[in-house]
Amino acid sequence: MRIRLLMSMLSVLVLPLISFPVSADIPDWLGADLEVSTQLAWEATTNEQYVDFIPRNKYPKVWVLVSRKANSYDTALATMLNVFRRELGNATFRVFLLPATDDAIIRWTKLAESKADLIYTVGSKATVQLHDLYAGQRLPVVSVNAKDPVLLGLTNNYLSSNNNFAFTSLNLPADITLNFLFKFKPELSQIGVLYAKKNTSAYLTQYLPLKKEAQKRGIEVVAFEVDESQADSSLKMVMQSQVKQMQLLDPNQSILWLTGSSSLLDRIDEINQLAEGIPLLTVVPDAVNNTEQSALMSVGVSFENNAHQAALYGVRILRDGVLPRDLPVGVLSPPDISINFKQAEAIKAQIPFVLIEMASDLYAPDGNAIRAAGMTMRGETQ
Numbered sequence: 001m002r003i004r005l006l007m008s009m010l011s012v013l014v015l016p017l018i019s020f021p022v023s024a025d026i027p028d029w030l031g032a033d034l035e036v037s038t039q040l041a042w043e044a045t046t047n048e049q050y051v052d053f054i055p056r057n058k059y060p061k062v063w064v065l066v067s068r069k070a071n072s073y074d075t076a077l078a079t080m081l082n083v084f085r086r087e088l089g090n091a092t093f094r095v096f097l098l099p100a101t102d103d104a105i106i107r108w109t110k111l112a113e114s115k116a117d118l119i120y121t122v123g124s125k126a127t128v129q130l131h132d133l134y135a136g137q138r139l140p141v142v143s144v145n146a147k148d149p150v151l152l153g154l155t156n157n158y159l160s161s162n163n164n165f166a167f168t169s170l171n172l173p174a175d176i177t178l179n180f181l182f183k184f185k186p187e188l189s190q191i192g193v194l195y196a197k198k199n200t201s202a203y204l205t206q207y208l209p210l211k212k213e214a215q216k217r218g219i220e221v222v223a224f225e226v227d228e229s230q231a232d233s234s235l236k237m238v239m240q241s242q243v244k245q246m247q248l249l250d251p252n253q254s255i256l257w258l259t260g261s262s263s264l265l266d267r268i269d270e271i272n273q274l275a276e277g278i279p280l281l282t283v284v285p286d287a288v289n290n291t292e293q294s295a296l297m298s299v300g301v302s303f304e305n306n307a308h309q310a311a312l313y314g315v316r317i318l319r320d321g322v323l324p325r326d327l328p329v330g331v332l333s334p335p336d337i338s339i340n341f342k343q344a345e346a347i348k349a350q351i352p353f354v355l356i357e358m359a360s361d362l363y364a365p366d367g368n369a370i371r372a373a374g375m376t377m378r379g380e381t382q
Contacts, residue, residue: 026051060091060318063116065108065130067098067123070262072286076122076145076307083311088319098126102133109134118314120144124201127167128152135163140317140324142166144310145303147260149329151205158329166317168310168330170260170283170301174209177283178217180299180335181255183355184281189253190220192246192278194271196261197227206259206283222246224256226264235267239274251278258282258295268293277347285360288338290367296343297351302336302360334358341365 026035026044030051038044042053062084066073077095084091094116099105109130112119119141121127127146131154134141141164143149148171155161182188191214195202211221224242227233246254256278258264258271265284269292272280282288283300309330316322338361344351345365356362362371370376 058090060088060118061116062091062093062118062120062314062318063112064093064095064120064122065098065126066095067121067125070123072145072262072303073122075286075303076310079304079307080120080144080311080314083308084315087312087315091318098123098129102129105129105133109137109139113138118142118318120310120314121146124152128154128201131165135161135165137164140164140166142310142313142317142324143168144307145170147171147201147205148331151209152201155329158331160325160328162325164324166313166324166327166330168306168313169332170303170306171205171331172283172300172333172335173331174213176333176335177210177299178213178219180337180355181257181281183352184279184297185253185255187253188219188255189250190222190246192222192224192242192254192256193259194224194226194256194261194264195259196263197225197233199259199261199263202259202261210257220249226261228263235264235270236274239271243274243276243278246278247276251276254278256280258284258287260284260300266293268295272343272346275347279347279349280343285336285338288340288361288363290340290363290369294340294343294363296340296347296349297355298338299335301332305332305336306330336360339363342367 027046035044038053042055045052045054064077081093096108099108116139119139121130121141121143122145124146127143130141143165148169149155149167150158151171154165155167161167193207193210195207207223214221222242222245224238225233226235226238228235231237256275258280260283264271265287268280268287280295282295282298285298285300285302287295288298309332313327313330317324337355337359339351339356339359340363342363342365359371360374361369364370
């Protein structure tokens, strides 16, 4: 803001005194050969008095490919812009919606190679599709707000992509997730896992690994697979059927676990109403907030922290010359924990003090934030 104000003031002061150069051909008092030899690396602007030659690559150019419209992606972009403003303030961003076809994506990458220095893929869909079509090519690519690349089959280890991609992950390893769920319910015996059938990445990277790890520990896993295109698989029908099944066993030692399926994250209030008092926990920290649309507790990686790490990866690539293959998969630990005491009171759930101590975000029974991003807002309430 200060820079814009200063530039506006300078414009007012200088504009009457000089004429600004405009983009144009080099004037005839310079040779045509000069125009040809400089046009790839330099942009010429001229007026009747002089010619400016400005390096075309003066500003690192970042192109961003967004899977679709989503609040989480807006959060990621805002976070990355803030980090770049601080760490690499001369970078420019150009944001695109993921093209609808492979051919269109390939054409987009060809244009990017002539215009951009770095690509970000926002969301699992954009990450998977671009990786399928562009892995091993020239431009570096960094993923943000995408799920575990190993579980998605994009790389076979967490140390390196072995190509031009640098990955970050929204996922915690399943064993770490379960360890924190046991802190919440030490006698945990069953987990109902909610996911949208169309969300393949949530199924592959959040449901299946948790199911495998839970079954190794003798915990029953109940699938809540929602498909609104089928009447008998709607959220309401699935919740009523599967909650009833869980109540036949031991509802007091049960939880519901909500994956990062966006279509379900938008319906948390309905899920709470249909849960029949079974605590709703989630992998998405942003799904715990001060509204009715809040889960009881989250254990996961926040969109902000994931995007912050992805931004720093991009800065290291552009500013420091780090190769994407030399960056390990960004898995954040310890996880972000958020707790909503209003939801806890509604279902009479006890929150262990160890989790309250570890939580980065706490919301009081009246909805007010009492801790945000690890900072105490006012007297904490248990």
